[in-house]
Amino acid sequence: MKPVRSLLYIPANRREWVESAPENAADGYIFDLEDAVPLDEKEHAREVLAEALAAFVDEESAITARINPPDTGLFEADLEAIVRPGLDAVVVPKLPSPTELERTDHVLSYLESVRGIDDRIEIIALPETAQGFRRCYDLCTASERVAAIVGGTSKGADIQRALGFEWTPGGEEKRHMLSKVVMDGRAAGLEQLISGPWHDVEDIKGLQREARIAHQLGYTGYQIIHPSHAEPVNEIFGPDRAEIERCRSLLDAIEDAQSAAGRGAIRHEGEMIDIAHIRRAEDILERARAFDLLD
Numbered sequence: 001m002k003p004v005r006s007l008l009y010i011p012a013n014r015r016e017w018v019e020s021a022p023e024n025a026a027d028g029y030i031f032d033l034e035d036a037v038p039l040d041e042k043e044h045a046r047e048v049l050a051e052a053l054a055a056f057v058d059e060e061s062a063i064t065a066r067i068n069p070p071d072t073g074l075f076e077a078d079l080e081a082i083v084r085p086g087l088d089a090v091v092v093p094k095l096p097s098p099t100e101l102e103r104t105d106h107v108l109s110y111l112e113s114v115r116g117i118d119d120r121i122e123i124i125a126l127p128e129t130a131q132g133f134r135r136c137y138d139l140c141t142a143s144e145r146v147a148a149i150v151g152g153t154s155k156g157a158d159i160q161r162a163l164g165f166e167w168t169p170g171g172e173e174k175r176h177m178l179s180k181v182v183m184d185g186r187a188a189g190l191e192q193l194i195s196g197p198w199h200d201v202e203d204i205k206g207l208q209r210e211a212r213i214a215h216q217l218g219y220t221g222y223q224i225i226h227p228s229h230a231e232p233v234n235e236i237f238g239p240d241r242a243e244i245e246r247c248r249s250l251l252d253a254i255e256d257a258q259s260a261a262g263r264g265a266i267r268h269e270g271e272m273i274d275i276a277h278i279r280r281a282e283d284i285l286e287r288a289r290a291f292d293l294l295d
Contacts, residue, residue, distance in 0.1 A: 001089045001122045001147040002062040003290045004028040004221045005237035006230045007194060011036040012065065013045035018052045021061075025230035027291070028062025030091055030223065033078050034069075042074060046081035053086035064124060066091035070100045076107065083111040089122040089147060094158060096131040098142030105143040122147040124194070127181075128158040136181055140188030148192035150223065151181035153210060155199040169206055171213055182218040196223035196233075204232055211236045234291075239284050244293065247281035254278055 008026035010017050012033050021029045031052075037045045049065060056063045065082050067090050068074035079090070092104050101123060108121050123145040127133050140149055152159045153174055155167045165173040178195065185193045195214035198207040211222050211233050222233045239247075250273060288294050 001064070001124070001192060002028065002060070003192065003287070004062050004194075005291065006233040007062070007064070007196075007221060007223050008227060008230060009036065009066075009197065009223065009225050011045070012049040013037050013041040015048045015052075018048055019055070022056075022059055024227045025234065026061065026224065026227070027221070027230075027234065028064060028088075031063075031065045033074075033082075034066045034093055042068075042077075046078060050081045050084065053082065053084050056086040059086070062088050064089040064091055066093060066126070069094045070103055079104075079107050079111060083108060083117070083121060084115065085117060085119070087121055089124050091124040091126050091150075093126040094128045094132075095125060095139055096129045097135060098138045101125060101139060101142035101146060105145050108145065120145065125149040126152070128152065129162050133163070133177055133180065136184035137188055140185050140190055146188075147190065148194055148221075149181055149185045149190060150194045151178045151214075151219065152197075152223070153178070153195055153214070154197050157199075169209070171210060175217075178214065178217050178219075186218070192221060193219045194221045194223060195219040197225045198229065199225070201226045201228070204228070208232050208236065238291075239288050239293065241293075243284060244288050247284045250277060250281045251285075 004027040006026040007028045007030050008024055009030045009032055010021055012018060012031040018031060031049050033042065033045050033049070053063070063086055065087060067078040069092070090104065092101060095101065104123060112121065123143060125139045125146055125148070127136060127139060127150070132139060136149065140146055153171065160167050163177065167173065182193055196211065198210055200206055207229055214222060215236055221237055224230060224233055254273060285294070
């Protein structure tokens with residue numbers, strides 16, 4: 001899946017919002033067929049999204065769709081409607097075990113085969129259950145299609161209900177869960193770890209505070225529920241100009257030292273740096289390159 005800093009939720013039954021999605025500043029979109037769409041609007045939402053995907057084939061943003069869970073009776077109809085060129089990934093919610101992801105993989109494989117889709121559609125795992133968080137590593141390794149996993153933070157949502165915590169703006173009650181998702185995701189080899197969303201559209205400072213915490217914990221991106229949240233989130237999950245210049249300076253310093261004296265570790269700006277710091281700096285610059293942030 002294309003790298004993302006921000007993923008904007010858009011109800012798939014809102015045709016004008018779906019069709020105008022690329023006009024927003026988000027790196028990608030989650031067109032929602034699940035909770036944001038009433039039961040009597042499900043079929044309409046599938047039709048809207050299926051029609052729109054044709055226009056998204058060459059879209060640089062990540063195009064994903066949150067489908068209904070496999071045990072709802074809506075799962076097969078969702079995939080039947082939307083598995084077509086233009087779709088990068090499906091978000092599978094409320095996961096209790098790897099079985100649901102294995103089933104998703106099988107259905108995707110079948111539909112890709114019969115429809116001649118060459119670009120593999122990937123999976124974003126959205127646990128939202130206590131069982132799912134306990135088996136987070138198993139979810140991440142359930143299929144080679146799993147490209148990202150979500151550690152959600154929204155107030156009053158399924159995760160709060162599943163784990164029974166009391167939501168607070170500071171987020172202490174979510175730290176263990178969020179850290180476990182990062183550790184299990186990294187152990188499974190995933191490069192994209194998504195947190196969020198922030199529930200209060202007007203509270204940009206609250207959004208920034210929580211997004212920074214997620215970034216500090218190791219998350220690479222953040223779900224958002226309003227277009228105005230895209231730019232603050234993109235800035236936090238940068239990297240920013242200062243970090244880019246710091247990494248360039250570090251690489252220049254170690255290159256000069258190795259050329260002059262063959263040293264693998266040097267003192268730079270008051271700190272000792274070695275090969276581990278070089279690799280970290282290279283990773284940051286590669287991420288900057290992915291989002292066209294380098295000069």
